[in-house]
Amino acid sequence: xxxxxxxxxxxxxxxxxxxxxxxxxxxxxxxxxxxxxxxxxxxxxxxxxxxxxxxxxxxxxxxxxxxxxxxxxxxxxxxxxxxxxxxxxxxxxxxxxxxxxxxxxxxxxxxxxxxxxxxxxxxxxxxxxxxxxxxxxxxxxxxxxxxxxxxxxxxxxxxxxxxxxxxxxxxxxxxxxxxxxxxxxxxxxxxxxxxxxxxxxxxxxxxxxxxxxxxxxxxxxxxxxxxxxxxxxxxxxxxxxxxxxxxxxxxxxxxxxxxxxxxxxxxxxxxxxxxxxxxxxxxxxxxxxxxxxxxxxxxxxxxxxxxxxxxxxxxxxxxxxxxxxxx
Amino acid sequence: xxxxxxxxxxxxxxxxxxxxxxxxxxxxxxxxxxxxxxxxxxxxxxxxxxxxxxxxxxxxxxxxxxxxxxxxxxxxxxxxxxxxxxxxxxxxxxxxxxxxxxxxxxxxxxxxxxxxxxxxxxxxxxxxxxxxxxxxxxxxxxxxxxxxxxxxxxxxxxxxxxxxxxxxxxxxxxxxxxxxxxxxxxxxxxxxxxxxxxxxxxxxxxxxxxxxxxxxxxxxxxxxxxxxxxxxxxxxxxxxxxxxxxxxxxxxxxxxxxxx
Numbered sequence: 001x002x003x004x005x006x007x008x009x010x011x012x013x014x015x016x017x018x019x020x021x022x023x024x025x026x027x028x029x030x031x032x033x034x035x036x037x038x039x040x041x042x043x044x045x046x047x048x049x050x051x052x053x054x055x056x057x058x059x060x061x062x063x064x065x066x067x068x069x070x071x072x073x074x075x076x077x078x079x080x081x082x083x084x085x086x087x088x089x090x091x092x093x094x095x096x097x098x099x100x101x102x103x104x105x106x107x108x109x110x111x112x113x114x115x116x117x118x119x120x121x122x123x124x125x126x127x128x129x130x131x132x133x134x135x136x137x138x139x140x141x142x143x144x145x146x147x148x149x150x151x152x153x154x155x156x157x158x159x160x161x162x163x164x165x166x167x168x169x170x171x172x173x174x175x176x177x178x179x180x181x182x183x184x185x186x187x188x189x190x191x192x193x194x195x196x197x198x199x200x201x202x203x204x205x206x207x208x209x210x211x212x213x214x215x216x217x218x219x220x221x222x223x224x225x226x227x228x229x230x231x232x233x234x235x236x237x238x239x240x241x242x243x244x245x246x247x248x249x250x251x252x253x254x255x256x257x258x259x260x261x262x263x264x265x266x267x268x269x270x271x272x273x274x275x276x277x278x279x280x281x282x283x284x285x286x287x288x289x290x291x292x293x294x295x296x297x298x299x300x301x302x303x304x305x306x307x308x309x310x311x312x313x314x315x316x317x318x319x320x321x322x323x324x325x326x327x
Numbered sequence: 328x329x330x331x332x333x334x335x336x337x338x339x340x341x342x343x344x345x346x347x348x349x350x351x352x353x354x355x356x357x358x359x360x361x362x363x364x365x366x367x368x369x370x371x372x373x374x375x376x377x378x379x380x381x382x383x384x385x386x387x388x389x390x391x392x393x394x395x396x397x398x399x400x401x402x403x404x405x406x407x408x409x410x411x412x413x414x415x416x417x418x419x420x421x422x423x424x425x426x427x428x429x430x431x432x433x434x435x436x437x438x439x440x441x442x443x444x445x446x447x448x449x450x451x452x453x454x455x456x457x458x459x460x461x462x463x464x465x466x467x468x469x470x471x472x473x474x475x476x477x478x479x480x481x482x483x484x485x486x487x488x489x490x491x492x493x494x495x496x497x498x499x500x501x502x503x504x505x506x507x508x509x510x511x512x513x514x515x516x517x518x519x520x521x522x523x524x525x526x527x528x529x530x531x532x533x534x535x536x537x538x539x540x541x542x543x544x545x546x547x548x549x550x551x552x553x554x555x556x557x558x559x560x561x562x563x564x565x566x567x568x569x570x571x572x573x574x575x576x577x578x579x580x581x582x583x584x585x586x587x
Contacts, residue, residue: 269419
């Protein structure tokens, strides 16, 4: 945990979160920003920083961290750097769960409704994938199952859009499916927090076993790994964390593949040591992407999920094409 | 003295009877070669002995404790299991791969300390890996990789070693190197069982040969007693001639024996 790599990425994450609060409709100079943070600035600045921009940056970081950790854990379990909540259809299933909750207007009943629905969607997908993983033993087949899950979830989402009773719910659903952290409050994060904490805890508990899985299921079992328990921890952990992330921001892909890939060389490719820096970097990357969303001059503000996919999808193709000999 | 005992073990997967009522005991300081045709149930027997597969009937015992009453970690501290080698999923270093042998003791991959460091250092030295301990395992030759997996098993310091085809696909030098390491491991006090296809190497290095056919043990004894043309015919359906030069056997396979 206290390795130089983690400290460096954590420091960078804090820096970009602070930096992110300087950007927006009214750019704030560093001195105005500092005063607002110290409650010494104009009242308007303080509200903008503390109640709008900081929650948004924290939401982006939280979502990225959840996806980075989920990606690292799924990759460790499936022993493949291409495994990721988005690619495997977990994010789409979570988004479907959340959309169904929105569509049937359950939102106002309790703040927990959408997070719970999203987590259920994500858990259903991870459970199905892990059951399939035991059966098929091939990552290609597994990714194809993920593609199928994504397509199915996408189709049902399209059906919901099709059936949306009025333009307001249509735009709700659309913004959900594109992914964004704009206008997120600390309350939104708080409702997702219990699921995030549980997810991170489950993933952390599986970490050592993931190292042993480097040598294959059979060798890991011989080393004393409880395979069933490890699988359950990762499936539950990635499901909870991804579901919570989707509940906050909608479906955002590829963070879970980019972040672990970048940190791996710095931790000796050890799956256990990949998780924490992948979470920190995933968070930082999404904060940076969310700054990009605001800086790129477009008529309508770009959606974070769109930007993440525009950067992440080519990266995914690149990793897939360069894997060469490693199975 | 450690004893690993299989007592009337049978294993059925679906309709297939993989192991039929096998009773066998493995002891410390003894290297046992498990031989037999492909599909004879050798790997399944080894997995039952390792506690990774649960027999359909019968049971495996370590000393007098049924294996299935031990936790995975307690079992792994007593039995080192070396499955047929497959590539590692990640290009971890040689030292990290060996350190995984200490998983059951809670050792993290980096910064080994105390007993873990002693065990890992010793295993690396024994297997001649000191020069390459910082190399990534995806850059190693087949022979080096086999030595890494051996070192991983030795680092566990378990009194029992079960190895599934540890010398498959190695060149002659590599085969001799691994067999010598396992022999030395047994001489140092461990009970070792290795699935082998090379009968000559088995006869040379092992104290005992256990012969399997169709899920059953059909011969069990010293190489001198059991390595005969008759046993080879019974186990492999192949005619052979065997010449002994002191303790070295020379086996010539002549032709398949048509099934009756």
